[in-house]
Amino acid sequence: MADVEIAMSAGAKRRGISFQRALPYLLSLPALLVCIGILIPFVTAIIYSLQRYNLAFPDSRAFIWFGNFVSLAKDPAFWHTVVVSLEYTALTVGVELLLGLGIALLLEKRNWVNDAISVLLILPLMVAPAIAALMWKLMTNPNFGVLSYLVSLAGVQDFKWGSSPDSAMFTVVLVDTWVYTPFITILLLAGLRALPKQPFEAAELDGVPRTFVFFRITLPMLTPYILTASLFRMLDSMQQFDIIYSMTQGGPGDTLTVFQVQAYLEAFSFSNIGRSAALVIVLWAITYALSTVFIKNWLKLRARAHGAT
């Protein structure tokens, strides 16, 4: 408790009280300003979202307040988009978190094998999702695809991967998992190795069962890292585009019409800027809400973690 407080006004110094007070701002504002600069367009986009604005109909451009949002709310396709996006996010983040944590635990011990693996595992992350999707599309091709081939050897004939409404979601989640699990693994591995050793040694001595150690010591201490990792994954998954678009363009039918795919089509193919902006604003609002929850818990956990000391 005291420690946190102290941490927070650490190095307090009143030489030129103004300077002291200013210091944190001086440190953080450059970063803020740089981003603000870019975010001016963000405001413009918000204005777009309040207009009837289709490039192909320049004369009918007009300010219509929340017209775009209203028509979205009335459109079942939109609600479908919301559901699919959330579903996709939940699935990818969930799977990748479990997998990433598991792998991190497997690699926790330091030896050259694990070190080697932990580098190699980053490889998928280094492949641009667009290209990764292209390769997966080839590997899942019914004729040339090595995966389709292996699957058929395993006895599953004509698995349809991205081409069937039943397996499309599975396929894109699979690719997403392949690409992004390493992200979580890295962060959690770093986190695991950052944990203070004492409690574990103690538990070891007392012969505490591993499962108990994991759930009562490891997991709680790891939670801040888990939150950070899943926060960023959530942000990216909500906005996933490359993988889904390159694999199925949102199909089959409307199986995978997530936010970004819809927004992309509206803007780039349908030139319906207003509607696209509205879509993206909604997406932005959702991510904003979700991450606020994350951050709140994150800060709470940090506070507790430091209070403990």
Add this chain to the structure above:
Amino acid sequence: MSSRKQKDLIEAYYQNKIGRRELIQRMAKIGVGAAATGFLLNATATRTLAAGGPDFKKFKGKSIKLLMNKHPYLDALVKNLDNFKSMTGLNVTYDVFPEDVYFDKVTTALASKGSQYDAFMTGAYQTWKYGPARQIVDLNQFIKDPKVTSASYNWNDVTTGLRASDAWDGKAGSELGGPGAKQWAIPWGFELNNIAYNKRILGELGIEPPKNLPDLIEKAAKVSAAGKGYYGVGVRGSRSWATIHPGFLSAYANYGQKDFVVKGGKLKPAMNTKESKEFHKMWIDMIQRGGPKNWPTYTWYEVGNDLGAGNSAMIFDADILGYFQNSGTKEAGNLVYLPFAANPSADKPTPNVWIWSLAMSQFSKMKEAAWFFIQWATGTENCTFGAVNADLVDPVRDSVWKVPEFQTRLEKSYPGYLNQFQKSIGQSKIYFTPQQLFPEFTTDWAAMLQQMYAKQIPVDEGLDKLAAGLERKLREVGI
């Protein structure tokens, strides 16, 4: 060096003192290859364009910038670009982007009203957005102006259907190339949709080439049923307009079906007529029994890969797609091209076309110079060069198709290609109803086909749903 000799020879050729074959032989003697000869010839030929009136040197030393799509047609053009430079003294720079992202680039470049690009490659469909958006220029003003257009440009040499397809008055539903139509772009190279088949496979199975759609469906099914690892017919199925415009719309049109009809000045979806429903049933049936297993993710390159690798016996897609699969692939040399009238009661094919055209940016600061480029690029000389010396496979000018070298080249290694072209070109044009919502409704259409294919929705119901949805969208924008 022997450059003087070369000039003399070419002069001689142009004054008909010697024939083309003789020219090429004698050029070869002094160490100039056929392609190079072609280039030199073109240099001279270009002078006829140059001689046609306009002061092409007007912008000497200035420069223009093009936005281009990575495409064999572009490669053909680039090979000959120096001729344009020397003709006009203009400096030409160009940005090339992969097709996968090309139109995103164009859309944003135009939407931001940037003046960085003067002219760019586009399809006719895209101009239905760019035109009404006032992002591109009506080129009639240039074509009809002798001060900027060479007498030898011979605009009417460009295939009628294609010229019309790039011209639209901007009113949804009105006829392409009709009265008052604006020439939004100039055709340059195109593709029409017919059948290409693998004679080895059909031979193996003792199957004759298909005569019409019902026949195609049965034969495709037969091929797939043969269980030899290959399937019947390759067509696109991805969730985009690309699925609608090749084979599908060509056959659809051949059955006399329309996407929209105009009622009281307003568009009305026409996909849910009885005939249309029958057609859709046939099409879906064809894919389910004789199509690729992953049809809903099939884009043009999967269709092409399968044909070239001998996984599909036939494709109903762009002729040039089959053309490029006939070299450097496993099945190279086995491919045959076939004019295809889907409707048994139709006597001629009615291929829908994709036209690579050149358009001019409204925001260009060098419009006249840009026109010079477009004029040269789509002119007889350059098209001939591309067709003869490169892969400008489907040039847009009737005269070019008559060039003997081009014909012999096609005949030699692309059996039936010339024939399928000649049988089809007369009826080759865009069969879509021009309108701003083209991408929207074609995407919805494709998505609906995918649902029908997956048996998520019966064809009839699906088409009614589709029509209703489109109806609503049309009302929203009031067209």
Add this chain to the structure above:
Amino acid sequence: MAYLEVRGVAKSFGKKKLLDGLSLEVEQGECVVVFGPSGCGKTVLLRIIAGVLEPDRGEVWIGGKSVMNVGPEARGVAMAFQNFALYPHMDAFENIASPLRARSRPEEEIKQRVHEIAGLLRIDHVLDHLPKQLSNGQKQRTSLARSLVHGPSVLMLDDPLRNVDAKIRYEMRLELPRVFRKFHSTVLYVTQDYKEALALGDRIGVLMDGHFEQVDTPAAIYGSPRNRRVASLFGDPPINLFPIRPERGGDGAVHAQIGGQRVALGPRAAELAGRDCVLGVRPEDVAFGFDQAEGGIPVELAAVTPFNVRTVTLLKAPDATEILASRPEDNSLAAARGHRKGWARIDLDRALFFDAASGARL
């Protein structure tokens, strides 16, 4: 004026008022021990003086100047942290050298002074170790060396012996005064161990409820605590406290009931007659014997604990009042088992009287 002055410093965290207008004066070269129960704000006080924590109110003066506008690095204050706070990525040498580097001293001087202090604290053999390779004792000495190496004008030690084992604690207790003298620094020493406080402090400040109950020499703190709370903080076994109500008897002498026995309180209690107060008697001032003694209290011997050099005995008076007595170790009580009767005699000249209500000494 004093070298280090803390003037009415207050600091609270949220609701919790930790320091409440506290003041303290420390002379040059003097060692003041800040003593108090844990969580009484000792550490916070040091941090405020160090300048790493801002007080809500009040000021800190060093060498006659207010240092409120001076950063920690410029106050000439050194501090040894309870958790040592060594730099994990620097070896012991660099840790110790840090203050000298900050003052950009020439390399050879740094070497020489680091080795000097390291030798003095007997860690010169581990100078090339990283903190994680050091034993607790070595860590503690390293942090101490770091705080001493540049001869700070004010040295603050935050319970430095808390995290080290008994042996080192004992050694250091003897060693530190020598070191302090050598560097002639003004020392502020925080501890919650009263023996440490008595052993090291020129003066002891007893910190309670956010202020100093008493600041005085060890002898005074022990011998004449300002109130019963201070009194009961010092001494092990703790002081005996008997609630009494002195009465003036017929003979004019003042008496009180202790353990059910009427005891004459002697002249010191003369003016206490008739008011409730508490009698504080340190165990060593209680004499126990088996023979009846004048003014003695009849007790029975409840327990005998040999307590290193002294024997502590728990005595029970008939009214169940418990009296602790300690006496030099001897074997006379070794045999004393079972509830032997005996007599306790209180040395009233050394007894302390507190007001029952306020607890203040009378």
Add this chain to the structure above:
Amino acid sequence: MSKGLLRRVIRGGLLLVVVLFFLFPMFWVLLMSFQTNQDILRTPPSLTFTPTISNYVALISGEIQTSVGTLPVYYMKNLWNSAFLSACAVAMSLVLGVPAAYAFARFKFRLGEDIAFTLLSFRFAPPILVLLPLQLYFQDIGLYDTYLGLVWVYQLITLPLILWIVRGYFEDISPDIEHAYRLDGHSWFRSMWKIAIPLARPGIAAAGLLAFIFAWNSFIFALVLGSSDVQPVTVGSLAFMTASGIQYGTIAASLVLSVIPTLVLALYTQRYLVEGLSLGAVKG
């Protein structure tokens, strides 16, 4: 004992599965990069082929052979663009982000959390939302088609990542260590520079690496905000899908090449990653 052995076996088995799942596709791509398009497009796919380096030759020499002669390839330029852009973007983010992260971790100041969150929220401003207006403004202020402009925009990707990850590591360092350093007579800046940053280095390395990768993989910004002179590898790789067919072999090779720089960086940072952050976690 045998229980421990069993555990080791299981552990090894699981690791094997993991490695297979994550590395098989990479392995397959590597194989493809040494095959001709014909070999790749075989049914069923097979491992027997005569390796060719033509794909790499084409990429590196900048010339690709086609049926109608040789065509230029600008892949190496794309590769350089990616490397340069990502490196600059990450460098800038570190310079801006680490001090900010330090501020959020060490000082409680009004609006502190709000600023931190705002900075994060930039991460979820979807690109296509800002692209169109951004291009307008970039043209006005002359940043269109400049490295500077792109590096700036890339901050949207890299800065929040670095900021939030590094902040966590700073907070894990006991403030007392820095207090001690201050009391030794060092300024706040030196204590940040000599204590906080070295102790958080593993975290900074991890964050930097991840940021670099994300910058490396994004191409939509460069696509819209630049000419073909500044396009990254992703766009470069897509250039091998043209109407004349899709060159899987070349794409695979381009993918392999594009991974190398990042891999090298990863191997370098690995030192810090596996060093473990035990230093960072010195609690008070």
